[in-house]
Amino acid sequence: MSTTESGDMAExxxxxxxxxxxxxxxxIGITAAVAGGVAALAGSKPAAAQAPQQAPAVLTxxxxxxxxxxxxxxxxxxxxxxxxxxSRVETVTMKELDADRIVVRTEAAQVCYTMLGRVAGPPGxxxxxVLVPAQKKGDPVQILGHSAxxxxxxxxxxxxRVQVGDRVLLANTPQCGVCHNCLRGRPDRCLNVLSPTPVxxxxxxxxxxxxxxxxxxxxxxxxxxxxxxxxxxxxxDPVQLSTLGCSGACGLGTTTGFxxxxxxxxxxxxxxxxxxxxxxxxxxRIKGASQIIAVEPIAARRAVAQQVGATTVIDPNVDTAxxxxxxxxxxxxxxxxxxxxxxxxxxxxxxxxxxVGGDYYPPKVEAGPDPKGLISxxxxxxxxxxxxxxxxxxxxxxxxxxxxxxxxxxxxxSHHPGNFNGVATLKDMQIYARLIERGQFNAKAIATATxxxxxxxxxxxxxxxxxxxxxxxxxx
Amino acid sequence: xxxxxTVEEVAQGASxxxxxxxxxxxxxxxxxxxxxxxDLAAQTQQAPAVLTxxxxxxxxxxxxxxxxxxxxxxxxxxxxxxxxxxxxxxASQCSYTSCQNVLGNRPMQQAQIPGYGGxxxxxxxxxxxxRVQVGDRVIVADSPxxxxCYACVNGRPDRCLWSGAGGVAFDPVxxxxxxxxxxxxxNAGGFGELMIAPEWFCVPVFDDSVPSLELAMLHETGxxxxxxxxxxxxxxxxxxxxxxxxxxIGLAAIQGARLKGAVQIIAIDPVAERLELAKKxxxxxxxxxxxxxxxxxxxxxxxxxxxxxxxxxxLRELCSGPTERRMAGGRPNDVNxxxxxxxxxxxxVGGDLYPPKTxxxxxxxxxPLYQAWAACTSTGHVxxxxxxxxxxxxxxxxLWSNGSKNHHPGTHxxxxxxxxxxxxxxxxxxxxxxxKAVATATFPLDRIKEAYQQVADRTTITSTITFA
Numbered sequence: 001m002s003t004t005e006s007g008d009m010a011e012x013x014x015x016x017x018x019x020x021x022x023x024x025x026x027x028i029g030i031t032a033a034v035a036g037g038v039a040a041l042a043g044s045k046p047a048a049a050q051a052p053q054q055a056p057a058v059l060t061x062x063x064x065x066x067x068x069x070x071x072x073x074x075x076x077x078x079x080x081x082x083x084x085x086x087s088r089v090e091t092v093t094m095k096e097l098d099a100d101r102i103v104v105r106t107e108a109a110q111v112c113y114t115m116l117g118r119v120a121g122p123p124g125x126x127x128x129x130v131l132v133p134a135q136k137k138g139d140p141v142q143i144l145g146h147s148a149x150x151x152x153x154x155x156x157x158x159x160x161r162v163q164v165g166d167r168v169l170l171a172n173t174p175q176c177g178v179c180h181n182c183l184r185g186r187p188d189r190c191l192n193v194l195s196p197t198p199v200x201x202x203x204x205x206x207x208x209x210x211x212x213x214x215x216x217x218x219x220x221x222x223x224x225x226x227x228x229x230x231x232x233x234x235x236x237d238p239v240q241l242s243t244l245g246c247s248g249a250c251g252l253g254t255t256t257g258f259x260x261x262x263x264x265x266x267x268x269x270x271x272x273x274x275x276x277x278x279x280x281x282x283x284x285r286i287k288g289a290s291q292i293i294a295v296e297p298i299a300a301r302r303a304v305a306q307q308v309g310a311t312t313v314i315d316p317n318v319d320t321a322x323x324x325x326x327x328x329x330x331x332x333x334x335x336x337x338x339x340x341x342x343x344x345x346x347x348x349x350x351x352x353x354x355x356v357g358g359d360y361y362p363p364k365v366e367a368g369p370d371p372k373g374l375i376s377x378x379x380x381x382x383x384x385x386x387x388x389x390x391x392x393x394x395x396x397x398x399x400x401x402x403x404x405x406x407x408x409x410x411x412x413x414s415h416h417p418g419n420f421n422g423v424a425t426l427k428d429m430q431i432y433a434r435l436i437e438r439g440q441f442n443a444k445a446i447a448t449a450t451x452x453x454x455x456x457x458x459x460x461x462x463x464x465x466x467x468x469x470x471x472x473x474x475x476x
Numbered sequence: 477x478x479x480x481x482t483v484e485e486v487a488q489g490a491s492x493x494x495x496x497x498x499x500x501x502x503x504x505x506x507x508x509x510x511x512x513x514x515d516l517a518a519q520t521q522q523a524p525a526v527l528t529x530x531x532x533x534x535x536x537x538x539x540x541x542x543x544x545x546x547x548x549x550x551x552x553x554x555x556x557x558x559x560x561x562x563x564x565x566x567a568s569q570c571s572y573t574s575c576q577n578v579l580g581n582r583p584m585q586q587a588q589i590p591g592y593g594g595x596x597x598x599x600x601x602x603x604x605x606x607r608v609q610v611g612d613r614v615i616v617a618d619s620p621x622x623x624x625c626y627a628c629v630n631g632r633p634d635r636c637l638w639s640g641a642g643g644v645a646f647d648p649v650x651x652x653x654x655x656x657x658x659x660x661x662x663n664a665g666g667f668g669e670l671m672i673a674p675e676w677f678c679v680p681v682f683d684d685s686v687p688s689l690e691l692a693m694l695h696e697t698g699x700x701x702x703x704x705x706x707x708x709x710x711x712x713x714x715x716x717x718x719x720x721x722x723x724x725i726g727l728a729a730i731q732g733a734r735l736k737g738a739v740q741i742i743a744i745d746p747v748a749e750r751l752e753l754a755k756k757x758x759x760x761x762x763x764x765x766x767x768x769x770x771x772x773x774x775x776x777x778x779x780x781x782x783x784x785x786x787x788x789x790x791l792r793e794l795c796s797g798p799t800e801r802r803m804a805g806g807r808p809n810d811v812n813x814x815x816x817x818x819x820x821x822x823x824x825v826g827g828d829l830y831p832p833k834t835x836x837x838x839x840x841x842x843x844p845l846y847q848a849w850a851a852c853t854s855t856g857h858v859x860x861x862x863x864x865x866x867x868x869x870x871x872x873x874x875l876w877s878n879g880s881k882n883h884h885p886g887t888h889x890x891x892x893x894x895x896x897x898x899x900x901x902x903x904x905x906x907x908x909x910x911x912k913a914v915a916t917a918t919f920p921l922d923r924i925k926e927a928y929q930q931v932a933d934r935t936t937i938t939s940t941i942t943f944a
Contacts, residue, residue, distance in 0.1 A: 176802065176803060178802075178803055178804065178805060179802040179803070179805065179806065179807065180797065180802075180805055180806055180807035180815075181807065181854075181855050183805050184712075184819075184855065186855035186880075188880070189854055189855045189880050191802045191806075191807050191808070191815065192802045192803070259882070338622070338624070338625045338626070338637050338638070339622070339624050339625070340624060341624060341625065341626055341629045342625070342626055347626075350630075354877065357877075358874075373873065374873055377873055377876070377877055386627070386635050387627050387630060387632035387635045392876070392877040392878070393877070393878065394874075394877045394878065395874045395877065395878045396874060397872075397873030397874045397877065398873075399873055400779070400870035400871060400872060400873055401870065401871050401872075401873040401876045401877070402868045402869070402870035403868060403869055403870075404865070404867075404868055404869070405827075405840075405841070405842055405845060405865030405866075405867060405868060405869035406863050406864070406865050408845070408860070408869045408885060409823070409826075409845055409860040409861070409862045409863065409865065409869070409885055410860070410861065410862065410863050410885055410886055410887055411885045411886065412632070412634065412635050412885055412886030412887075412889070413885060414708075414882070414883070414884055415882065415883035415884075415885075416882055417876060417877055417878055417879050417880055417881065417882075417883075418854075418878055418879060418880030419878050419880075421880070
């Protein structure tokens with residue numbers, strides 16, 4: 001662990017700190033303007049190295065009037081290509097900081113496939129079947145994104161969890177600890193997600209600005225409530241940490257979390273090897289699964305799956321009709337004697353994780369068998385053993401999941417649906433960061449490309465095309 | 477508790493085990509046998525006890541479905557399999573799922589004795605049997621529990637691989653007079669004077685005070701209802717629970733939820749008598765689904781109506797919390813979203829196999845499946861147990877995939893027969909589980925069709941075949 005991570009340092013007087021052991025908290029306390037991003041962390045870069053277009057740090061007062069640049073999504077009249085979208089980088093002027101919010105200077109923000117509809121979609125029914133109302137003149141616009149990593153620069157008067165100088169992960173799901181769901185062991189569905197999302201600033205023309213899911217991330221500054229912020233105490237670079245904000249934690253949560261933790265020596269099937277699926281493959285490996293079968297149409301992703309823990313990879317476009325049968329056969333085990341713990345016949349996997357979802361745009365690389373994302377849900381159900389655990393995390397399907405009602409009602413497969421399924425962010429993000437630090441979780445495998453804020457559309461295009469596994473917007 | 481038994485044993489100088497071992501035939505009138513030994517002469521039309529040898533050729537009567545017909549027939553036992561137990565039946569519950577097997581005439585691939593287990597006294601055991609002994613009173617459970625198969629050793633004996641759902645063959649145990657081999661349904665057919673079931677279906681009951689008629693409420697339906705609320709998704713104290721369907725399964729779930737300390741138990745059923753009983757057994761609110769049903773156009777689409785369904789909204793209203801303050805343990809009470817709703821939902825309805833006298837809003841049984849899923853709060857648990865749906869069930873894929881409602885499907889959902897049935901017996905004995913209230917009608921074997929007609933009509937909670 002880095003000595004600069006010590007929270008105690010902030011308690012000490014600035015004079016007592018030497019330059020080698022100075023903490024981030026201390027640094028920002030001393031210096032009025034600190035270089036943003038990674039530079040501040042390293043503590044060695046001169047202030048002059050600060051990118052000139054970065055928002056300057058203003059560490060006192062209400063922060064009102066502070067200006068920063070952000071990638072804003074504007075409504076499109078019809079579904080357009082990402083590059084043709086109205087969405088663009090604009091300058092935002094902050095309104096005064098709320099008592100329970102913090103200002104985070106962003107270092108890295110993960111790009112998620114689910115953002116595509118927001119960037120390039122028209123009003124109407126979106127891919128997930130949810131009505132997106134047309135934006136009226138004067139409606140607030142949104143900063144894109146739903147997770148980020150950065151350094152705390154200012155805190156509201158009611159904030160307790162973080163201090164100025166902390167590096168924080170702003171997770172896709174908050175954990176307030178005191179809402180109905182947090183109190184009942186389901187912090188993955190923490191209710192302190194505000195709706196409608198509050199306004200945090202305005203554009204030059206007066207248009208009000210919100211942050212997508214109250215966090216955004218494609219922005220020099222993120223201004224979330226403290227429930228989203230998890231101070232990070234492990235020595236992991238921001239790009240790798242940013243993978244935990246959404247997809248990494250989602251995959252790790254389904255396999256290691258409180259909902260359906262993978263059992264040692266078990267058979268696990270992971271459908272889809274995007275960032276979520278590849279994290280699930282790793283979670284299954286970390287939990288000691290004996291067989292991890294990864295199903296993915298894209299050859300490059302299958303190769304990554306093998307590198308990070310899959311014992312078998314399967315292309316669903318090959319012999320699609322027999323996919324279920326083939327995988328069940330792989331899971332039947334050597335023991336067919338019912339009297340000694342055997343399964344009798346091929347019965348499916350102990351754990352199935354489905355992380356596919358519907359296509360918003362056709363991929364540039366190998367397309368899967370069903371752009372609607374429905375068939376993988378059905379496979380997930382069919383592949384799960386009658387007493388197994390089925391976790392589904394995907395969204396943006398076009399249509400219904402349909403199954404004989406008798407089977408659904410009486411099939412004995414425990415189903416755990418939900419994004420962030422099993423993740424208690426405040427507890428688990430530290431564990432996940434530690435897994436990265438110790439080399440147990442390969443975050444680089446799902447952070448395969450970085451882009452500066454001004455090239456956000458290219459990052460989104462690469463994610464849409466599926467030509468990279470996972471893109472990250474970086475700052476500074 | 478057992479003083480009466482002791483007195484009787486002292487009087488008779490023998491326990492049931494001893495009696496049977498000594499080759500004495502004992503009368504086993506349902507519910508009464510435990511309390512008093514009867515005149516041995518009352519045994520005339522019962523199959524005689526034969527306690528030694530392979531039992532081959534032993535005669536007994538059973539209801540047999542053969543081809544398209546169904547009738548009480550005289551059977552001759554085939555030699556007793558080494559893993560099987562001969563149980564003289566005292567009581568066997570008529571569960572709705574066997575309606576067609578008794579009343580129907582669809583052709584059978586194999587001659588079968590219907591009935592999913594029952595209660596009785598062990599009269600003989602195969603050479604490899606260890607769990608039970610001659611003279612034991614046993615529950616022959618619908619859900620076997622071998623303890624050694626993959627499902628059992630992985631903590632899911634509710635799906636023991638020897639169960640009917642495990643794909644095992646039903647081995648013949650007897651023959652009709654013309655030589656046709658006859659098997660018991662799921663290998664544990666209950667509608668005969670004898671049940672000849674493998675050991676792993678048998679759960680010995682070491683208690684003489686609970687009448688066999690009441691024990692018969694456990695071998696199938698009670699086990700299902702209690703399994704949902706005790707095991708697969710244990711109900712938490714102070715929680716809100718909704719139970720769709722107040723047949724014997726739903727009524728068991730209601731009682732189990734009460735025992736687990738739920739504060740609000742919402743019973744939903746179209747039959748007024750069933751709602752009354754539900755309230756007596758622990759439901760705090762009783763709803764008739766017709767009061768919240770708008771059929772609208774002829775091809776009423778349940779799925780597209782999910783979020784507007786008035787019963788779903790009613791359940792959300794009933795389960796709204798005292799505060800919406802998120803920083804104080806609250807949640808939004810918006811009835812149009814699934815934040816508010818029951819924490820636990822148990823669905824025990826299913827499709828109609830025959831038109832009931834008081835039908836529910838949807839004979840296909842799909843509507844309550846949709847409502848159960850939709851009403852469940854996000855982060856809640858929905859247990860479904862029903863069968864006899866004839867069609868597909870379709871949910872908006874993204875909500876199903878990403879909605880955070882844990883779903884626990886399955887008949888014996890979480891029930892471990894060997895662990896849980898003895899527990900349930902204790903609950904009956906201590907007055908905590910009212911089995912008597914559920915056992916609303918008894919019939920002798922010869923009137924089994926009448927018994928099933930009432931079950932099919934839903935004019936009784938459940939029928940039980942008793943043997944005297």
